Amino acid sequence: MRAFFRTTVLLLAMVPCSAMAAQPICLSKTEATSLIAYALPQAINGTAKRCAASLPADAFLRSSKAPALASRYAGQKGRYWPKAKPAVLKALGSQGNAIAGLPDDTLQQLADTFVEGFVAQRIAPKSCKQLDLAIDLLSPLPPENTAGLIALTMDVAGSADPKLGSVSLCKDGR
Template sequence: MPVFMPTLRKTIGLTLASALAVLPGVASAQQSCLTKAEARSLFGYALPQVISGTSKRCAQVLPSDSFLRTHGAELVSRYASQKARYWPEAKAAFLKLGQSKDAQVGQFARNLPDESLRPLVDITVEGLVSQELPLKSCDKVDLALDLLSPLPPENTAGLIALLIEATSKADEVAPGKAKLGGFTLCKD
């Protein structure tokens, strides 16, 4: 396994936890599982904020010629152009995971109009990543994003979902499911 894969996996887990923190129920998310399509949509939607948060966090430690510092904004813009396409299924995934712990708060989130919920998700994901990503991981994440950058957003999101499925702790979860970063991926 390439040297950056464990760091990328940890970053993805942090990202997912960050993304899901905007809604209730992260701790009990294992009660619901996401399909591969839902996970791909969630990642496809959240990747621009993850990359932006990573760029902000890592700017202080990456050299001026690093990928994130020279091309990060371009990658965010390219991936953000696809967000609307992912939103319906990503929203369903966020709500599915959030509903399981607190039905009242979950219902509140469900009743928010998209114009309110989307910015809340975006700000939370970017903010948490920019605060919590370990600085010692920046060089590895920078390399991973550089390697993934030629891919279209849907391929990157699909690859991340595949990596999670392939590296998750399936033995610790019910048969037919894989778990990582506070959520469970349903095995099709």
């Protein structure tokens, strides 16, 4: 379960950006949920690319359902960006300050490319079957529900074992 949680957080919560920060980051529930919802399409695409060779032909991520889900989620990305942007910049730490003045289009392209590429490179192929099942199970949900469940899982798991990641939900409402 721990390995699945780590992979899910990596996949859908854009944890990779936190690796660039010097210190662990603390996101509000709104920031975390918005960041996750914004990153879902690229995370799904990156996972599908990484896992294609590891999954059977009838797997969700190898079917036309995965690109359809990513497209459905991508259609709503614009509404999540205003609250995801501060979380992206916070996750980048001091590098976030250096790029904060870039136009939103550019920041979004950088975030999108980073998430998809990072996920495609970092997912362990042995996790692909579990991720395929998780994405399939979550696929009927709208992005805000999927993101909310992932943020809740991060919060619960992080409370149980703080070593699970360097992204946590703030306890003081920040």
